Amino acid sequence: METALVTRSTVITLPNDIVRIREDWVKSKQAELEMARMALARLDESGATPRRLQTVRERISLLRRVVKALEGGFVPIPRFSSTKLRLDQEDLPLKAIIAVNEAQAQKVFDEFRIVLGQEGSSRQGPYGRIARRDPIIVGVVRTPEHSHVESPNTLWRSVVVDVPGFEEHFLVAWWRPEDQWSQDSF
Numbered sequence: 001m002e003t004a005l006v007t008r009s010t011v012i013t014l015p016n017d018i019v020r021i022r023e024d025w026v027k028s029k030q031a032e033l034e035m036a037r038m039a040l041a042r043l044d045e046s047g048a049t050p051r052r053l054q055t056v057r058e059r060i061s062l063l064r065r066v067v068k069a070l071e072g073g074f075v076p077i078p079r080f081s082s083t084k085l086r087l088d089q090e091d092l093p094l095k096a097i098i099a100v101n102e103a104q105a106q107k108v109f110d111e112f113r114i115v116l117g118q119e120g121s122s123r124q125g126p127y128g129r130i131a132r133r134d135p136i137i138v139g140v141v142r143t144p145e146h147s148h149v150e151s152p153n154t155l156w157r158s159v160v161v162d163v164p165g166f167e168e169h170f171l172v173a174w175w176r177p178e179d180q181w182s183q184d185s186f
Contacts, residue, residue, distance in 0.1 A: 082113035099173035109139035142167035
């Protein structure tokens with residue numbers, strides 16, 4: 001018997017449709033990667049600026065690594081506010097540490113971060129409970145940030161322009177702190 005997940009517009013039958021959706025992600029990112037490679041070839045032929053060529057090369061590198069992460073089974077997630085992960089944190093369960101080590105072995109991610117979540121801003125419930133948030137460990141694939149000098153129309157001043165890098169986050173591990181026993185943590 002298959003389980004069905006009902007959304008507003010469609011019914012997704014698990015697990016076959018989940019596999020199909022994941023394959024669609026991989027195919028769409030592979031198509032985007034191929035388009036970026038063709039664009040780089042055309043830009044190179046047309047004599048584009050070195051800065052523009054470098055930006056496209058970085059985007060290709062990012063897409064190549066995103067495809068590798070998707071093919072490795074990692075699921076992309078929204079980019080939450082996060083801090084750099086330290087594996088010596090006291091509250092990390094063994095399963096999370098193992099998941100990070102396995103993800104590090106694939107050499108896809110630039111760094112790992114932890115999303116701690118925010119405490120709920122609502123008042124306590126009728127039984128005195130405060131809403132809790134589960135920590136998430138994410139692997140980050142990104143392009144570097146750049147600063148470059150642009151000469152404006154005036155003669156005596158130049159302008160430094162900061163260009164942010166692109167980044168993608170992938171789920172590596174998550175857990176419920178209240179479900180952890182002392183033997184599961186360091």
